[in-house]
Amino acid sequence: MASESLPLSGSISLPRETGKTWLETVHEWVITVDHKKLGLMYIGQALIFLVLGGIEAMIMRLQLSVPHATFVSPEAFNRMFTMHGTTMIFFVAMPVVFGFGIYLIPLMIGTRDMAFPRVNAWGFWMSLFGGLLLYFSFIGGDGLYGAGSAPDVGWWAYAPLTSTAFSKGHSTDFWTISLLLSGFGTVGVGVNLVSTILCMRCPGMTLGKMPLLPWLYLVMGAMLLFTITPLTAAQAMLMVDRYMGGHFFDTQAGGSAVMWMHFFWIFGHPEVYVLIIPAFAFISEIVPVFSRKPIFGYPVMVAATVAIGFVSMSVWAHHMFTIGMESYSNAFFVLTTMTVGIPTGIKIFNWLGTMWGGKIRYELPMLWAVGFLFQFLIAGLTGIMLGAAPFDWQLGGSYFVVAHFHYVIVGGILFAMFGAFYYWYPKMSGRMLGTTLGKWHFWLFLIGFHVTFDLMHIPGLLGMPRRIYTYEPGRGWDSWNMLVSVGGVLQAIATACFVVNLIWSYWKGREAGNDPWDAWTLEWSTASPPPDYNFAQLPEVKSRRPLWDIKHPEDPDWKYE
Amino acid sequence: MSAMSPAVPTPAAWTLPSRGRVGMYCLIAAEAAIFTIFVIAYIFYIGKSLSGPTPQQVLEVPIFYTVCLLSSSIVIHFAEKALHGGQLGSFKLLWFLTFALGATFLVGTALEWRHLIGEGLTISTNLFGTTYYSLVGLHALHVTVGLIGFVIVLICALMSKVTQEHAERIGVFSLYWHFVDAVWVVVFTVVYIIGR
Numbered sequence: 001m002a003s004e005s006l007p008l009s010g011s012i013s014l015p016r017e018t019g020k021t022w023l024e025t026v027h028e029w030v031i032t033v034d035h036k037k038l039g040l041m042y043i044g045q046a047l048i049f050l051v052l053g054g055i056e057a058m059i060m061r062l063q064l065s066v067p068h069a070t071f072v073s074p075e076a077f078n079r080m081f082t083m084h085g086t087t088m089i090f091f092v093a094m095p096v097v098f099g100f101g102i103y104l105i106p107l108m109i110g111t112r113d114m115a116f117p118r119v120n121a122w123g124f125w126m127s128l129f130g131g132l133l134l135y136f137s138f139i140g141g142d143g144l145y146g147a148g149s150a151p152d153v154g155w156w157a158y159a160p161l162t163s164t165a166f167s168k169g170h171s172t173d174f175w176t177i178s179l180l181l182s183g184f185g186t187v188g189v190g191v192n193l194v195s196t197i198l199c200m201r202c203p204g205m206t207l208g209k210m211p212l213l214p215w216l217y218l219v220m221g222a223m224l225l226f227t228i229t230p231l232t233a234a235q236a237m238l239m240v241d242r243y244m245g246g247h248f249f250d251t252q253a254g255g256s257a258v259m260w261m262h263f264f265w266i267f268g269h270p271e272v273y274v275l276i277i278p279a280f281a282f283i284s285e286i287v288p289v290f291s292r293k294p295i296f297g298y299p300v301m302v303a304a305t306v307a308i309g310f311v312s313m314s315v316w317a318h319h320m321f322t323i324g325m326e327s328y329s330n331a332f333f334v335l336t337t338m339t340v341g342i343p344t345g346i347k348i349f350n351w352l353g354t355m356w357g358g359k360i361r362y363e364l365p366m367l368w369a370v371g372f373l374f375q376f377l378i379a380g381l382t383g384i385m386l387g388a389a390p391f392d393w394q395l396g397g398s399y400f401v402v403a404h405f406h407y408v409i410v411g412g413i414l415f416a417m418f419g420a421f422y423y424w425y426p427k428m429s430g431r432m433l434g435t436t437l438g439k440w441h442f443w444l445f446l447i448g449f450h451v452t453f454d455l456m457h458i459p460g461l462l463g464m465p466r467r468i469y470t471y472e473p474g475r476g477w478d479s480w481n482m483l484v485s486v487g488g489v490l491q492a493i494a495t496a497c498f499v500v501n502l503i504w505s506y507w508k509g510r511e512a513g514n515d516p517w518d519a520w521t522l523e524w525s526t527a528s529p530p531p532d533y534n535f536a537q538l539p540e541v542k543s544r545r546p547l548w549d550i551k552h553p554e555d556p557d558w559k560y561e
Numbered sequence: 562m563s564a565m566s567p568a569v570p571t572p573a574a575w576t577l578p579s580r581g582r583v584g585m586y587c588l589i590a591a592e593a594a595i596f597t598i599f600v601i602a603y604i605f606y607i608g609k610s611l612s613g614p615t616p617q618q619v620l621e622v623p624i625f626y627t628v629c630l631l632s633s634s635i636v637i638h639f640a641e642k643a644l645h646g647g648q649l650g651s652f653k654l655l656w657f658l659t660f661a662l663g664a665t666f667l668v669g670t671a672l673e674w675r676h677l678i679g680e681g682l683t684i685s686t687n688l689f690g691t692t693y694y695s696l697v698g699l700h701a702l703h704v705t706v707g708l709i710g711f712v713i714v715l716i717c718a719l720m721s722k723v724t725q726e727h728a729e730r731i732g733v734f735s736l737y738w739h740f741v742d743a744v745w746v747v748v749f750t751v752v753y754i755i756g757r
Contacts, residue, residue, distance in 0.1 A: 115580040191587040199580035225591040233598035240695055245685030248602060248695075254609045254688050263598060 033117035036530060038124050039103025040428065045128050046096035047499070052135070053087035056080045058492055065485035067473040077469035078152035083134070085155030086175065089271065090182055091131040093413060097278035098123075098189050100420055101217045103428065105193070107523035108211050110202025110541065112533040115195035119188045126185025130178040137174035151175035154467065156264055157238075159249035159257040164242055173242065176235050183232045186224055193221030202522075204541040209561070211521045211544060212295060215302050216281035219309045223274050226313065231267035234260060258323060265316035272408065273312040277305060279376075279416035280347060283369050286423050287351050289519045290366035291358030294545060294557070297350040304343035304350075311340050321389045322396040330389045337387035344380055348373065363517075364438045368419030371446055375411030382407065382457070400460025406453050418445070418498070425502070426516045430528040431509030437501040441494050448490025455483050520545035581733040589740045592703070596744055599699055600751055603692045607756045610687035616757045619680040620693075626669030627749055630704075633662035634742040637735045645728040653718050659738070660711040663704055670701045693752065700748050703741045710734055 020028075029037055060080050063071045072080065102120060106113055114120045137150045151171045153161045162172050197218045201210065238260075240246035247253035249260045288295045295301060317325060317333040325333075351373055360366065382404040386392050395401065418441075425433050459477040471477055515524040525547055526534055543549055543557035640655035674694075684694040714731065717723050723731075 116584060187588070187591045190591065191584050194587050195580045195584040198583050199577045201577060203575040222587075222590075225587055226594045229591045229594035230598045233595045236699075237599075237602065237695065240684065240691065246691040246695070247685070247688050248691060254606070254611045255691075256605070259602065259605065266598075 033113075033121045034532065035102050035106050035114045035117065035120060036428075036534075038120050039099045039101075041124055042095045042099030042102060042127070044099075045124075045131065046092045046099060047502075049087050049091040049095070049131055050495075051499075053084050053092055054492060054495060056084040056087065058488060060084065061485040061488040063469060064471075065482050067471050067478055067481075069470055072469070074469040075149075075152065078154075078467075079150040081467055082151045082154050082175070086134060086151070086179070087131075088409070089155065089275075090179060091127070091134070093275045093409065094182075094186065095127055096417055097220075097275060097413075098127075098186075100282070100417075100424070101193060101213075101220075101278060102189075104424065104523060105196060105214050105217055106200070107427075107526065107530060107534055108521050109197065109200060109205055109214050110522045110535060110539040111196070111200040112535060112538075114192050115200055116188075116192050119192050123185035123188035123192070126188070127182045130180075130182030130185065133174060133181065134178035137171050137178075140170070140174065156261075156268070158264075159255075159260040160251060162238060162242070162260075163250060173239075176238055176242075180232060180235045180239075183228050183235070186228045187232075190221045190224030190228070193217055193224070197221070202535075202538045202541060208299075209541060209544050212284040212298065212301055213281040213521075216277050216284065216305050219305045220274055220277040220281075223270055223277070223309050223312070227267050227270035227274055230263050234263035234267070237263075258320075261320050261323065262317065265319045269316040269319060270312045272405075273308055275413050276376075276408065277308070279372065279413045280305065282416045282420040282423070283351060283372055285519075285521065286365045286369045286419050287354050289423075289517050290361045290363060290369070291355045292361070293354055293358040294520075294548075295350070296353035296356075297346075298544065300346060301350055304346045307343040308340060311336060311343070315340060318387050318389075318392070321392040334387060334389050338384065341380060341384055341387075348377055348380075363422075364433065364435065364442065365419045365423035365517075367442050368415050368422065371442075372412060372415040372419065375407060375415060375449070379404065379407035379412055395460060397465055398460040399464045399466055400457055402466045403453050403456035403460055406456070410449060410453065415449075418442075421498075421502075423517070424523075425505070426512030427523055427528050427530070429506050429509070430512055431505050432512050432516060433505045434501050434509060437497050437504070441497040441501060444490055444497065445494035448487045448492075448494055451487030451490060452484050453487070455480050455487070459484075515547070518551075520548045522546055525550075579729065579733075581729065582736070585733045585736045589736065592740065593744075596699065596747070599692075599696045600747060603696050603751055603756065606688045606692050610689045612687050614680055614682050614686070614689075616689055616693075616752075619677055619682055620753065620757050621673070621676075622753045622757075623669050623673060626666045627745065629662045629669070630666040630745055631742055633659045633666075634739055636662060637738050641728065641732055641735050644723070644725060644731055647725045649718070649721075649724070652723070653715070656711065656715055656718060660708060660715060663708050663711065663738075667701060667704050667708065670697065670704075696748060697752065700741070700744055703744070707738050707741050710737070 029041065032038065059072060060077065063069050063077055063080075102114065134151075149169065149171050151157075151174060153167060153172055153175070157172070157175065160166060197210070197214050207215075237246070237248040241248050241250060241255075247255040249255050249257055251257055284295060284301060315333060315336045317329060318337045321330060321333070362370075382400070386395065386401060386404055422433055422438060425431075459480045462476050462480075464471065464475075464477050464481075471481075512528050514526065514528055516528075517524070522539055522541070523530070525539065539546065541549075543561050545557045549556040549558060636655055637659045640652055640659055643649075643652040643655055677693075682690045682693075684690050714723060714734070
């Protein structure tokens with residue numbers, strides 16, 4: 001039933017523009033407030049920083065592949081893990097989920113732009129300049145003796161490491177200011193997402209008829225308002241301490257280092273859900289389309305997301321079991337952490353319920369989605385293990401933890417993100433991503449991922465602490481570390497396949513048409529790529545799957561919803 | 562497809578909340594989270610300073626300035642109402658009055674800080690100084706942003722560029738001002754009542 005031009009009014013197809021000079025093109029992109037251009041720029045920013053963060057990861061893995069390696073100095077290693085963590089969270093994962101959201105949401109809810117287009121542009125440039133500022137520290141952040149250096153305090157930046165006594169020079173200030181800046185931009189994104197989704201829906205799209213992706217982004221946008229701001233406040237306090245001689249985190253003047261931990265993790269844990277909820281959103285769009293069934297348990301999916309949003313705000317101190325909290329606190333945070341597993345389990349159940357009995361098409365987006373389901377489940381299980389305080393006392397701060405959260409972020413978020421690329425690239429560029437390279441990308445990455453992060457649990461169980469720059473031979477860690485590094489190389493090769501595919505397909509890929517996947521949501525009713533302002537006439541919807549209604553007038557969804 | 566329409570009638574008047582108001586509520590939520598963190602830090606560090614001066618020794622309760630700030634919330638409400646009703650003259654007057662009350666409050670903060678610095682309390686003296694200047698300063702920063710907004714609107718109003726049709730936008734702006742006032746109630750309670 002995939003038709004080239006659906007009978008929705010306003011799907012104008014424009015030819016790819018030619019004849020512009022290079023400078024005109026740059027000017028157009030710099031001044032733009034168009035949600036599609038800004039979304040693409042967010043995604044482009046994320047891809048560039050993904051390569052940078054990936055290089056830092058590879059440097060660490062090279063250093064750790066054999067005991068007593070001298071590939072980098074201990075100081076450089078500290079900088080690498082600090083920059084890797086900061087980059088991947090703030091300048092890869094956040095921009096990429098913002099980019100997809102900003103690109104897709106106006107299309108999916110049938111409107112012409114975000115509620116505040118200029119705030120949208122402001123948010124992007126804050127994020128980009130925050131990232132550039134962070135990387136400028138490599139040359140501008142003079143450490144001891146005037147040597148240029150990047151931040152080396154870890155991405156948690158625990159006090160008192162960040163005090164002026166232990167972090168001389170400006171590297172920590174670059175870290176602080178870059179996160180403050182990008183944090184302001186993030187608040188703008190949160191405001192914009194919530195306002196757009198609540199106030200800009202096309203006629204007929206009540207909240208109950210909204211596709212799941214905007215619903216999940218609504219929850220995520222609201223969470224942004226409450227998660228990024230504690231970090232902003234804590235960074236401001238850190239600036240007061242460093243520049244004005246304040247004592248917030250200065251234990252010698254009665255301040256508290258634990259205070260910083262709380263503030264950081266009040267941001268840090270909900271942040272994981274800020275990133276994984278968009279991943280859920282991608283999966284909730286991909287799985288139904290490639291199972292040829294509507295999503296199973298739509299209201300429950302929404303309720304579970306809202307529940308995750310609330311509960312995730314009260315679990316932060318499970319990152320702090322090892323600092324010695326009182327037993328009541330430990331018990332509270334164990335219980336809330338276990339509670340998060342319930343709505344998450346419901347979601348996995350519903351995705352499986354969607355696939356159950358469906359006509360599953362294992363195209364590239366679906367492959368990534370299935371990989372996500374499997375890996376996210378395992379990541380959740382190790383999360384439950386670490387959520388039990390006594391287990392965490394044993395393994396907190398070990399490579400088991402590193403393996404666990406990379407399972408969430410790479411196996412969950414990154415897999416969903418790659419799925420989203422394969423699914424929406426045709427809409428964004430007008431061309432399909434190449435299947436052969438895509439298959440290479442998927443299988444190499446899948447194997448590399450499992451070699452790295454399955455095996456990384458084991459040295460953790462054997463007692464290998466995180467953030468060490470080298471280790472003694474003969475502790476049973478050697479071969480595991482070598483294998484983990486080999487898996488890292490496989491993932492790097494796979495990512496190179498992906499980047500080549502992105503570029504090659506833009507010029508040589510198969511023409512996609514409006515609706516290559518025979519999908520059901522409004523973005524597929526416009527041209528690929530969509531024209532400026534998306535819709536000549538705003539669509540009207542009667543159900544959650546407006547394109548299904550049009551393709552199947554004999555059996556529309558609105559009869560059943 | 563014509564059979565579709567009767568089953569699910571598309572509402573003739575499809576209305577959704579005002580994006581300005583929703584956006585401002587979101588911003589207020591985010592700001593509230595920032596203030597919450599500073600307030601928690603303030604409460605946590607009450608009485609933990611290792612050296613003086615203590616709040617009991619140096620802090621005076623700014624009742625007059627508090628009355629000024631809180632009453633500005635009432636005045637701005639009537640200013641908004643005047644604009645809504647098209648009474649531009651009384652809007653300008655009430656708007657200026659709101660600005661004057663806010664500015665008086667800011668002057669009060671400045672005088673208080675001068676007094677405290679004279680007493681030997683700076684942001685680096687002790688934990689009380691650090692938390693006090695940060696929390697009150699953060700609030701004063703928000704008052705300042707509000708005052709800048711007042712001045713901009715006032716200039717526009719004096720150039721006769723503010724009319725009845727802008728009542729909605731002025732309403733959104735006044736939400737921010739109400740928030741700044743509400744935060745002061747919390748800050749006042751924490752700093753001058755609980756902490757003193």
